[in-house]
Amino acid sequence: MAVTGDAQGPGRLPGPGLLPAAWPLRAASMLRDPSAALTRMARRHGGVCTWNPQDPRHVFVFSPDRLREVFSRPDLFVVDSFREFQTPPGSSFDRLGAGLTRLNGAEHRRHRQIMQPPLRQQRVLGHREAVVELTERELRRWRDRPLVRLDQRMSALITEIAVRTVFGVESPERADRLRRLVSRFLAQASSPATLALQRDLPGTPYRRTMRLAEEIEATIREIMAERRRQGTEGPDLLSAMLTARDEHAPALTDDEIVSEAYTAFCHESSASALTWTLFLLDQHPKVLADLREELDGVLGGRPPDEEDLPKLELLQAVLKESLRLLPPTPLSMRYAAEECELGGYRIPAGATVFYSPYVTHRNAAVFPQAARFDPGRWRTARPTVYEYLPFGAGPHHCVGRHFALLEITIVLSMLLQRHRLSLVPGTRIDRANRMALVPRDGMPMRVLSPSSAAPAPHVRGDIRTSIDLS
Numbered sequence: 001m002a003v004t005g006d007a008q009g010p011g012r013l014p015g016p017g018l019l020p021a022a023w024p025l026r027a028a029s030m031l032r033d034p035s036a037a038l039t040r041m042a043r044r045h046g047g048v049c050t051w052n053p054q055d056p057r058h059v060f061v062f063s064p065d066r067l068r069e070v071f072s073r074p075d076l077f078v079v080d081s082f083r084e085f086q087t088p089p090g091s092s093f094d095r096l097g098a099g100l101t102r103l104n105g106a107e108h109r110r111h112r113q114i115m116q117p118p119l120r121q122q123r124v125l126g127h128r129e130a131v132v133e134l135t136e137r138e139l140r141r142w143r144d145r146p147l148v149r150l151d152q153r154m155s156a157l158i159t160e161i162a163v164r165t166v167f168g169v170e171s172p173e174r175a176d177r178l179r180r181l182v183s184r185f186l187a188q189a190s191s192p193a194t195l196a197l198q199r200d201l202p203g204t205p206y207r208r209t210m211r212l213a214e215e216i217e218a219t220i221r222e223i224m225a226e227r228r229r230q231g232t233e234g235p236d237l238l239s240a241m242l243t244a245r246d247e248h249a250p251a252l253t254d255d256e257i258v259s260e261a262y263t264a265f266c267h268e269s270s271a272s273a274l275t276w277t278l279f280l281l282d283q284h285p286k287v288l289a290d291l292r293e294e295l296d297g298v299l300g301g302r303p304p305d306e307e308d309l310p311k312l313e314l315l316q317a318v319l320k321e322s323l324r325l326l327p328p329t330p331l332s333m334r335y336a337a338e339e340c341e342l343g344g345y346r347i348p349a350g351a352t353v354f355y356s357p358y359v360t361h362r363n364a365a366v367f368p369q370a371a372r373f374d375p376g377r378w379r380t381a382r383p384t385v386y387e388y389l390p391f392g393a394g395p396h397h398c399v400g401r402h403f404a405l406l407e408i409t410i411v412l413s414m415l416l417q418r419h420r421l422s423l424v425p426g427t428r429i430d431r432a433n434r435m436a437l438v439p440r441d442g443m444p445m446r447v448l449s450p451s452s453a454a455p456a457p458h459v460r461g462d463i464r465t466s467i468d469l470s
Contacts, residue, residue: 071394
């Protein structure tokens with residue numbers, strides 16, 4: 001049995017216990033609002049706990065010290081995206097999910113070694129012009145619109161950026177088709193109805209999910225074939241994968257390129273971060289006014305370039321604080337490859353080990369008044385990677401982190417110089433954890449002039465349990 005703690009012998013995990021009759025209720029609570037369910041678990045049972053101490057197949061890890069154990073042993077706590085989804089071997093869905101988020105060990109290192117160079121900080125700055133161009137195009141669409149569905153518009157913009165920077169596709173029609181396919185696929189794949197009946201039967205959500213995966217794979221392969229015919233020179237990630245050669249790592253196969261291209265294309269986390277950051281600024285007019293003053297002083301109405309980025313100190317603090325309070329991935333998991341100990345507790349082989357940046361980021365010992373939106377805390381806050389992990393930690397941390405931060409920074413700085421967005425008063429905002437943390441029923445925003453001094457609008461919904469809006 002592997003040991004990751006220093007206890008003399010394994011103890012039994014704390015937890016509420018779980019009578020068979022209570023399982024459906026507990027599962028329904030987790031599916032409906034995992035952030036609230038996990039917050040209750042941490043408050044009642046501590047930094048490492050389980051639903052059922054008699055059968056700890058589901059383990060919850062919130063303590064930074066225990067997270068350090070999990071992330072520092074990738075051979076013991078492995079990734080396996082879509083393990084809960086029964087994908088037929090050799091199917092399109094199986095290939096789409098076979099990228100970095102499912103790989104471990106030597107294969108993970110090989111893929112990451114090939115993927116990392118084009119996603120390093122200096123290389124991603126080469127995509128600045130594409131992000132600026134597409135953001136400008138999106139903002140032009142808002143000129144005569146008094147109201148926008150912010151979550152939808154951010155998702156559409158980030159997807160357009162992904163189509164350009166991942167695939168090198170400049171055709172708006174093809175970009176829109178791929179965006180719609182992936183949006184429908186993500187919605188279907190995360191639907192409780194799809195998960196409940198995983199059988200490829202006529203008329204089922206599962207079958208629709210399989211067919212959408214086939215269309216997405218076919219589209220990616222079409223683009224790959226075109227790139228090979230026309231030449232593979234270009235700044236996009238697909239070109240880099242098609243031409244990547246490394247004496248220490250074999251080139252990616254076409255199936256592997258499909259997997260990694262799809263994984264890189266899914267930028268829902270960036271759309272989530274933009275949506276929540278703009279919501280938080282709307283709820284905190286003083287921070288918004290200070291930020292506009294910084295943007296006016298540094299940029300004077302233009303998009304940021306490489307030299308401007310370090311000068312946007314408040315914008316970076318706002319983004320860090322938004323990612324702390326409302327991380328795009330509030331819940332993720334690893335799997336125990338063998339029986340082991342974690343913090344002195346026995347973990348059975350095959351156990352699902354959940355961790356939640358949403359919960360860990362609310363540790364008052366690390367972040368005083370943790371429910372408050374306070375970008376000023378980042379003047380002195382220096383959390384460890386296990387106390388603040390919006391992009392994960394360990395060998396599987398997000399390989400696209402630098403690009404995500406760049407695109408979010410550019411979009412925010414351009415949008416905030418052009419408009420003031422304000423929630424329609426009285427709107428109900430509830431959390432939903434789909435492929436990213438999103439407002440369950442959308443976020444309608446009024447499009448106002450940037451100098452508008454509108455007060456923070458009243459908001460209803462469970463978002464008020466995430467943030468102190470008093």
